[in-house]
Amino acid sequence: MTKMKKTSQICQSKLPDNTALKQQQLPAYRLQLSATGVLSGFFATGAFCLGVGIILILSAKSIKEIEIKYTKICANCAELREDAINFDKECTCSIPFYLSETMQGNVYLYYKLYGFYQNLYRYILSRSNSQLVGTDLKDVGNCAPFSKSHNGTPIAPCGAIANSIFNDTIILSYNLNSSIHMEVPMLRSGITWWTDKYVKFRNPSAINLSSAFTGTAKPPYWSKPVYELDLEDTENNGFLNDDFIVWMRTAAFPTFKKLYRRLNRVQYFIEGLPAGNYSFNITYNFPVTRFKGEKSVVLSTLTWSGGSSLFLGLAYTVTGAVTWLAAFSMMAIHLMLKEKRTLFIERFETERDRA
């Protein structure tokens, strides 16, 4: 008895297991493009895209935006900045403009650069996160070609990104009438990512910021060292400077805008920017003409999805429309061929049976 059992076991050992996996019999859903499935999918997707597209277009239309390119307007400043010798000469430029409609709600002020390549391979690499997080000021390993000053002291903040920081000052003033010019109150805070401000950028720990940065040099193009960026607000000084942090978040494309300030909704500006005469007072420091770039200032409001452009809405609408078109034509083709196909299947089956 036991012997028999044993032999049968031996026999079984050679016989492959009868499991669904090994016999390729796993239960499975066979994916098949059925007409109803495909067509209803198409109609549903089309409807969704059209809906989203229309909503996006409508909300994009509600955005008020104004952009002023000031490279040409401030041509004299631009010319001055072409020559590096004039780095200490101040040049300001005032750009008046008229806001025909009130900009409701939160208003954001951006600067926009044209033709500035923040996405070059070597440019993006040229920074030291361990320095910026305040742990190792001397770590300038990746910062070539701006890692050390002439005398060999490490630069803080090092690297090409930090060195090329956008350093124009933009002040928006509201001309209530021809005599009263008031500066529009702007907030500097809240323009950075939370993680940037509180994780990625940290000042070296020391009682005094300037002492913390001893033994480092300022980037060559900077007019003042990093610990003097904002002497009034320690939370905005050193590596924690908001403008610095915003600049350090490199842009994906050569044309980009970066958030500069946001409207502080007080007094006249509780509702937003009222219509009227305004002017930008710009301290022009950042040279762009050398690389044929351009600068502009942008004022913009937002909607629920942020500052979405028309592109996304249009793309959705077009996709939705095309999908519906495709769905209708597919349905037509399917209905036309249905009879033929049933016939074909029948013939196929009979032929199979005959074979």
Place this chain on the structure above:
Amino acid sequence: MGLRGAVPSCGHFFPCRVSHGIAGTLLGEMALCAKKRPPEEERRARANDREYNEKFQYASNCIKTSKYNILTFLPVNLFEQFQEVANTYFLFLLILQLIPQVSSLSWFTTIVPLVLVLAITAVKDATDDYFRHKSDNQVNNRQSQVLIDGSLQQEQWMNVRVGDIIKLENNQFVAADLLLLSSSEPHGLCYIETAELDGETNMKVRQAIPVTSELGDISRLAKFDGEVVCEPPNNKLDKFSGALYWKESKFPLSNQNMLLRGCVLRNTEWCFGLVVFAGPDTKLMQNSGRTKFKRTSIDRLMNTLVLWIFGFLVCMGVILAIGNAIWEHEVGTRFQVYLPWDEAVDSAFFSGFLSFWSYIIILNTVVPISLYVSVEVIRLGHSYFINWDRKMFCVKKQTPAEARTTTLNEELGQVEYVFSDKTGTLTQNVMVFHKCSVRGRSYGDVFDVLGHKAELGERPQPVDFSFNPLADKKFLFWDPTLLEAVKMGDPHTHEFFRLLSLCHTVMSEEKNEGELYYKAQSPDEGALVTAARNFGFVFRSRTPKTITVHEMGTAVTYQLLAILDFNNIRKRMSVIVRNPEGRIRLYCKGADTILLDRLHPSTQELLNTTTDHLNEYAGEGLRTLVLAYKDLDEEYYEEWAQRRLQASLAQDSREDRLASVYEEVESDMMLLGATAIEDRLQQGVPETIALLTLANIKIWVLTGDKQETAVNIGYSCKMLTDDVTEVFVVTGHTVLEVREELRKAREKMMDSPHTVGNGFTCQEKRPSSKLTSVLEAVAGEYALVINGHSLAHALEADMELEFLETACACKAVICCRVTPLQKAQVVELVKKHKKAVTLAIGDGANDVSMIKTAHIGVGISGQEGIQAVLASDYSFSQFKFLQRLLLVHGRWSYLRMCKFLCYFFYKNFAFTMVHFWFGFFCGFSAQTVYDQYFITLYNIVYTSLPVLAMGVFDQDVPEQRSMEYPKLYEPGQLNLLFNKREFFICIAQGIYASVLVFFLPYGVFAEAARDDGAQLADYQSFAVTVATSLVIVVSVQIGLDTGYWTAINHFFIWGSLAVYFAILFAMHSDGLFRMFPNQFRFVGNAQSSLAQPTVWLTIALTTVVCILPVVAFRFLKLSLKPDLSDTVRYSQLVRKKRAQHRCTRRPGRTSSRRSGYAFAHQEGFGELIMSGKNMRLSSLGLAGFATRSGSGWIESLRRKRSDSPGSPPDKPLKG
């Protein structure tokens, strides 16, 4: 996995002269191959004189099939691996990445996978080689007895040298190619079995030349100093020419005197032989051909595509480099304030040059190394499915199917030509006496209780032969009526079995009383004599002049007067015997076509019924013989014997004169009956062949057997049917004859009125692109039968194409009497000119070369020899499993591999081309779009498993359907699912996806802002958005491509997405950043970007736009141009399952063909028996006979052998 790169650098069998201890380095190894011995002009070997023989440096008897030793392994293996295009490509990339100016990706993105792949392959190669070493050692260390310094010494095979004299004993393998010197049998005869060599299981006789046959004892052999001068080593198994110089005389030598390595000595106590060829020079080794590393056509295509892609890469690199140079010249120089050029860069041109290499690195992911790894994994999976398949498990032999190579699976789905051995593959090589017809009554059908013909499996008990103590226990017969007739003493039945017990050339051996063993030259004869034995007519013993038969228990000795031997023209044999009463009677058995014309007119009525029976037997695929007798009166016989003697003494045209004398006496015979022998087919062979034929697979049978046997099997396994319009037989001996016969065959095919295609199978003709010649369009079915010697001519360079064209136009091709090498040559011919995938299936050592040559070699396991299995790529124990291997496993493997490749190229182009578009926006600075971790993990983690799951598990139609609709196999043969066109479609789809995945986010990001007002278009957010859309798009795409969603697929697809997001968030987490601030720069990015509705809207849009067109195209294709598998799938939905089982065993149809006769023994054996040369003196008890005839008969035998294997062209078998 990782089997690539195992291309042997030179021939398989090196001369085994690697000196002991000294490691042959790579160079040494190469030099050994390059500097082969100058071709030998002639071979000289002197017996017992090692010093003299050493001069010639002949190869020793050691064989080497292994490729490496411990020291050469690493360099040789690496060298081989780097001969692979892909490996070199990755090595090159790796070197590029080490140059800092050029490196745009971290070095680890390439080196880790490369090392992994190389290591896995190396381990695999090492294990394989270890086993080769082991088997080499085992063979080389076999013992043999060598005559050294006058005494026999045990030596290992590998130490046997040319010129040595070795002693062989019964049932031993012959160690090298030997010149037979002497043997235990009289006249220096010995018997060998050549199954290992040519697959023929019948015994062959070899004889020593008379001068040496007396050298029976060691002392005389030790003094023997003859010198053999012969042809150089070659692979012709049946030819040998040389001479022995001894005692100042010259003795010609022929193949008749040779024992070849691989044969087994049988029925001979011992023999001595002189080693002429050893080791790699032996005919066996010369015939084994080279081991070629087999690749699938998809492998080759992939290598081509990799080269193309590399070209494509270079083009893109050039475009981007030019772009970079221009950009640096126009913009970059001015931008130097913010980003000065690298110190090494002095001009825009040089910068462009560097960026070219950078882009080559970045874009290399179009052919990721994971492609090769995944391909191997998938193939491994498919191999396991084959191993695990219970439906390919042979219960009787307890052998599962085995995929011995894991690299060829998808090729199984593309087979167009199957080359099959006959014996042991299609047939079981068991001859069974199945039915007979005695005086117009047919015996052998089994009836069940109700009187219906019983089918196999429902048979009652076999006939009980216990009355007969001499019966063979293994013999089974089911029809009791025959035995009853015998027992009743029916004279006709008695005469019938008497004939069977007398008319043959079988030798008997009786070791103990009653234990009879028959030594039959052909299994057919053995079956007939055994049948007679069991029915009470026991052939007991014979002398040259007598035959002793136990007839129903009483011994009767007949005087044997003459054997009218068989030959190919006569197709019959007769004996003339005098019974104890003194009556002389001629017993004849032969092919019905011949014999029925020679009957006495009085038997007309009997002839008609017998003919009916014969037709019935032939229709069942049985091999038939007709039996007849004739009484001769004394005077006539005396007169006839006189004439026969004269004829046999005639100097000229002896053959013809003898034939006419024979002809004269074999006339006006009385019909006795007919026998039907079953050359038992393996189970399910006809069904398998029918199914494979429906799947458009052409089956060629290549066999060492005789033409008649082969054709007969062709009929019984339904390769040849009555539908075949004509069977062309090519048996020409000269080039001209063969050419003429081929030409005639072609003409006939062209001329024939185009018959109507029979049903479904023929209506769908191949697309015209496949037509290589008009001949392929031939309507009607033809078959070609070609003989070995005609084949030799047909395979010559100037005729091979003609032959191929003719053969390929035929539905069935049978090559008979072919040598192992010819088998390989035929396969090679088809392989070379047809661009079709070939599969060779066989079971014996004689099939090894064919198995190695074909794209896929299949070995039948569970048989005696395992050489075929060892050389094969797949093995199983039954021919019928071939249908499952091809139609189910092969088809699925091909489908899965193609879908896998399409998807793989798609996903990598979609992934990589994004960098190209981004180049235009980042000053061509070789900035990647994605995070480098994403680049590293994309192929390994995020997208590898779903596509692997699809590649391993996908099914388009259930397995039963692929058997039901063999036409489903066709896409593989036509290479439809993955070819250059499909490749371009995938690439186009990939590029389309890359465009959308890049430009849609670009369009959105260029203007948009986040909901907190900050810019959206920062580099990191863009990278995350693009990467996420890409992962989602390719995941949805794999979801669409997966036709068979198992739990595993679900797990992998959803799992991959989950893992992507998990890794994304982990990589962007604060913790990792705090530890490695410089390595994890994307801190906070995932949380921040993926919280933006705009980002999600972008991802959703990208997915929709990438996927919908694909769905639309597929849907339209399904509606407008469905292929067969679509239709099958659709029809599954439509119809209710109809319980129906195809391929049931069809009852044997009656066929009009009736000439499958069962003679398989060679001509000349009768003469041997009559001379008594093959009988031991002791068993004869007759002393005087030996002096009777000199070497005359041997001469004539030799002459016949050398020029007879042919007969004048036979008539077409059916016409």
